[in-house]
Each structure stands twice: as structure tokens, then as C-alpha cells.
Amino acid sequence: MYEQITQHISKYIQPTAEEIAFFTSLLKFKKIKKNQYLLQQGETARYESYVNKGCLKAAFIDQTGEEYIMQFAIEDWWITDVQSFLNGTPSDLEIITLENSELLQIDYQSLNRLFKKYPKFERFYRILNQKHQISLHQYFIGLHSKTAKERYLHFIKRYPYFIHRIPQYQIASYLGITPEYLSKIRRDLSR
Amino acid sequence: MYEQITQHISKYIQPTAEEIAFFTSLLKFKKIKKNQYLLQQGETARYESYVNKGCLKAAFIDQTGEEYIMQFAIEDWWITDVQSFLNGTPSDLEIITLENSELLQIDYQSLNRLFKKYPKFERFYRILNQKHQISLHQYFIGLHSKTAKERYLHFIKRYPYFIHRIPQYQIASYLGITPEYLSKIRRDLSR
DNA sequence: CGTCTATTTGAATGTACTCAAAAGCGGTGG
DNA sequence: CCACCGCTTTTGAGTACATTCAAATAGACG
Numbered sequence: 001m002y003e004q005i006t007q008h009i010s011k012y013i014q015p016t017a018e019e020i021a022f023f024t025s026l027l028k029f030k031k032i033k034k035n036q037y038l039l040q041q042g043e044t045a046r047y048e049s050y051v052n053k054g055c056l057k058a059a060f061i062d063q064t065g066e067e068y069i070m071q072f073a074i075e076d077w078w079i080t081d082v083q084s085f086l087n088g089t090p091s092d093l094e095i096i097t098l099e100n101s102e103l104l105q106i107d108y109q110s111l112n113r114l115f116k117k118y119p120k121f122e123r124f125y126r127i128l129n130q131k132h133q134i135s136l137h138q139y140f141i142g143l144h145s146k147t148a149k150e151r152y153l154h155f156i157k158r159y160p161y162f163i164h165r166i167p168q169y170q171i172a173s174y175l176g177i178t179p180e181y182l183s184k185i186r187r188d189l190s191r
Numbered sequence: 192m193y194e195q196i197t198q199h200i201s202k203y204i205q206p207t208a209e210e211i212a213f214f215t216s217l218l219k220f221k222k223i224k225k226n227q228y229l230l231q232q233g234e235t236a237r238y239e240s241y242v243n244k245g246c247l248k249a250a251f252i253d254q255t256g257e258e259y260i261m262q263f264a265i266e267d268w269w270i271t272d273v274q275s276f277l278n279g280t281p282s283d284l285e286i287i288t289l290e291n292s293e294l295l296q297i298d299y300q301s302l303n304r305l306f307k308k309y310p311k312f313e314r315f316y317r318i319l320n321q322k323h324q325i326s327l328h329q330y331f332i333g334l335h336s337k338t339a340k341e342r343y344l345h346f347i348k349r350y351p352y353f354i355h356r357i358p359q360y361q362i363a364s365y366l367g368i369t370p371e372y373l374s375k376i377r378r379d380l381s382r
Numbered sequence: 383c384g385t386c387t388a389t390t391t392g393a394a395t396g397t398a399c400t401c402a403a404a405a406g407c408g409g410t411g412g
Numbered sequence: 413c414c415a416c417c418g419c420t421t422t423t424g425a426g427t428a429c430a431t432t433c434a435a436a437t438a439g440a441c442g
Contacts, residue, residue, distance in 0.1 A: 007242055022342045027290055042381075060332050060335065062336065062337075066337070066376075068335040070328070070331055070332075072333075081323050082321060082328065083325045083328060083329075086321055086325070087325075092328075092332060115314070119310045119313065119314075122310065122313045122314055122317055123306070123313055125317055126313060126317040126320060128325055128365070129317065129320040129321055130273055130320055132324060133273050133320060133323060133324050134274045134277075134326045135325065136324065136328070136331070137261070137273070137274060137283070137327075139331070139333070140251075140259075140261060140327075140330075140350060141251055141259070141283065142252075143331075143334065143367075144251070144367055145253070146257075170302055176335060
């Protein structure tokens with residue numbers, strides 16, 4: 001169950017077997033079906049979740065009920081509402097499974113115990129955060145491309161493996177356009 | 192010169208006098224005039240810069256030469272191109288002063304020496320990165336608001352002190368709209 | 383095969399952009 | 413102190429990009 005996440009961590013730091021053992025002892029395994037809430041808006045995000053298997057989305061819902069998807073997560077990614085997780089404040093985002101998924105979750109307290117006992121992991125999380133930050137930057141650059149067509153092309157170039165896995169109307173939301181318009185873009189492109 | 196940054200750090204960790212002394216010894220003081228490049232696109236970001244005084248922007252420039260401002264930084268903020276700084280790769284962003292400014296800069300090597308000697312600072316930087324991440328999240332949520340008017344209202348609510356300090360056409364860029372259109376939004380609002 | 387959900391299509395509308403020009407504003411030098 | 417210059421903001425007309433709404437078509441699943 002822990003091979004994948006162990007490999008993942010070993011990409012960034014060199015933990016000993018003992019450190020790994022302690023780390024994995026803090027993880028909670030969670031199996032969750034398709035289309036389920038992992039986190040609802042207004043709840044506090046208690047966990048940071050590593051995706052062992054499956055696919056999820058994090059979305060912001062505005063006053064009118066409109067959904068704006070901010071992140072997709074598949075195998076080997078982490079997902080949470082950072083703000084809520086760190087500050088213990090109610091979440092702006094909701095997180096929902098798009099497929100049957102398996103997660104490894106760590107809560108805030110455990111994470112801090114981990115940092116205290118093995119400061120090496122502090123480094124790991126810093127790097128992880130920075131990578132996340134970088135991908136937000138990339139997302140931003142994509143979002144600002146002038147036209148929706150450019151954004152879509154950018155998206156399929158960057159995340160080709162998402163196309164077959166995520167419904168088109170969800171991709172539209174991520175790109176900040178309506179499903180109808182995305183459909184029209186695809187029609188144009190296929191000519 | 193170092194009181195402000197010392198206070199800043201003490202908000203997140205409790206460094207000893209010795210640790211502070213070592214930290215500040217790594218900092219480079221830089222005075223820089225208005226409208227100067229701190230970092231040009233394509234250069235490598237050698238420093239992470241703490242703003243002691245002044246105001247800067249970080250912007251992405253696309254192929255057509257269009258500028259997309261991603262961040263403003265004023266007193267007590269940090270600014271760099273994270274991606275370039277961490278990976279040593281050429282920067283996507285450029286960073287320019289909007290006012291005469293005073294910075295305290297730390298380079299990548301020094302930062303790593305600091306982490307090695309006083310792991311406590313690893314924690315500081317992790318927290319800093321997380322805060323930055325949170326503000327990027329907020330920014331995206333803002334960017335996704337349906338209309339430009341909503342985005343502008345969101346902006347002036349969140350950063351009222353920027354309004355008097357940053358030219359309107361720069362704010363327009365940050366909001367992802369043209370200066371002309373922002374002007375029209377303001378006209379509408381004032382009726 | 384029928385039901386439910388996702389995608390496509392089209393027409394009308396609205397939001398934001400482009401381009402060009404005018405007005406406002408601050409600083410500098412005569 | 414005023415006139416001029418450069419830069420920012422405002423205005424307007426015309427246009428393009430993207431949305432809304434309604435309906436038809438396609439796909440997935442039991």
C-alpha cells in the first residue's frame with residue numbers, strides 16, 4: 001500500500017527505513033467512491049490527501065452556485081484546501097472524487113509531530129509546496145492566454161492524459177468557459 | 192536595517208539572537224530606483240527579495256509582448272520567480288520596481304546553508320511558501336469571478352491600500368483586462 | 383431498450399476588446 | 413508662473429469573443 005508514496009517521497013528527500021515507517025504510521029487509508037465529497041465548502045480541511053489511485057477535483061463555488069474548478073488530482077498528486085488545512089478556517093473549496101479513489105491522508109497534528117520528530121520532512125513539504133506553487137503559476141499563465149481556444153490547446157498539450165479521463169464540461173469549468181463554448185471550440189479545431 | 196525583517200520572521204518562528212545574526216549576515220541590501228528591472232525574463236532568479244521599503248510587480252510577458260501582472264509586493268512581502276529561483280532555470284517572469292525601493296536579498300546557496308545550520312528556518316520558509324500559495328489561491332478565485340467588475344470590486348476590497356499606490360493600467364493588467372475597460376467599469380460604478 | 387447524463391447545435395445577447403482620439407495631470411524648463 | 417511634454421485615464425464607435433437559453437443528438441449504464 002505504501003510503495004508508491006515511499007517512492008514519491010524518495011524523489012525529494014532520502015528518508016531512512018525508520019523515518020518511512022513513522023511517516024506511514026501516520027497515514028490513514030481511505031477508499032472513496034466516485035462523485036463523493038471529500039470536503040464540502042464550509043467544512044475544515046482536516047487532511048492533506050495523497051492520491052494513490054483515482055481522480056479528484058477541487059472547486060470553488062460562488063454565491064450563484066457556479067462552480068470553478070481550480071485543480072484536478074490524479075495518482076501521485078496531493079490535494080487539499082491549503083488555506084483551510086493550515087489555518088483551520090472553513091474551506092472555500094470543495095473536493096469531489098471523479099472516479100473511485102484510494103487516498104492516503106495525513107492530518108495537521110500528525111504532520112506537525114512528523115516535522116518535530118524528523119525535520120527532514122519539513123524540507124519535503126516545503127519542496128512539495130513550492131512545486132504546487134509552480135503549477136499554480138503555470139495555470140495562471142494558461143488562464144491568461146487571450147482566447148479560450150488558446151487555453152484549451154495549452155491544456156491538452158500540458159495534460160494530455162486528462163482528456164480521456166475527465167468529462168468535457170469539467171474541463172470547461174477548469175478553463176473558465178461554458179461547456180457549450182468548449183464544444184464549439186473543438187468543432188472549429190477539428191476542421 | 193534589520194528590525195523589520197527580524198520582526199517578520201519572529202511572527203512565524205522563535206529564533207535566538209545568534210540565529211538572527213547568522214540569518215541577517217546572509218542578506219544583501221539593495222537600493223533600487225523606480226521602474227528598474229530586478230529580474231528580466233530569461234535571466235535566472237538568483238535571489239529571493241524581502242521588501243523593506245517600496246513596491247514591485249512580477250509579470251509574465253507572452254509571445255506578443257503582452258504583460259500579465261501576477262503579483263504586487265510592498266513592505267513586508269517577498270518576491271521572486273519561485274520556479275527560476277528553485278530550479279535555476281530561466282525565468283518566465285520579470286520583476287520591476289514601481290517605486291524607489293529597498294530590498295533585503297538572500298541567494299539560493301545562502302538559503303541552503305541557513306537550512307543546514309538552523310533547520311528552524313526550513314520551517315519559516317515552508318510557512319512562507321504556504322502563505323504565498325494561499326494568496327495565489329485567493330487570486331485565482333478572484334480571477335474566476337464572472338465579470339471584470341466583480342474582479343475589480345474584489346480587488347479593491349482585498350487590497351484597498353494598492354489603489355492609491357499603483358497606476359490603474361497596472362491594476363487592469365493584474366485583473367486581466369484592458370485599461371480602457373477598467374476605466375469604463377469605474378465610470379459605471381460611480382453612478 | 384429506456385433512462386439519465388453529457389455533448390453538440392443554433393440564434394440572440396452581452397461582455398470585453400481594438401483602435402483612435404480627447405482630456406487630465408504632473409513635472410520641467412523657459 | 414505658465415507652457416509644453418510625456419504619460420495615464422477617459423470616451424466612443426465598431427467588432428469579436430463568449431454566454432445564455434432551448435432543443436436536438438449522442439453515449440453510458442442498468
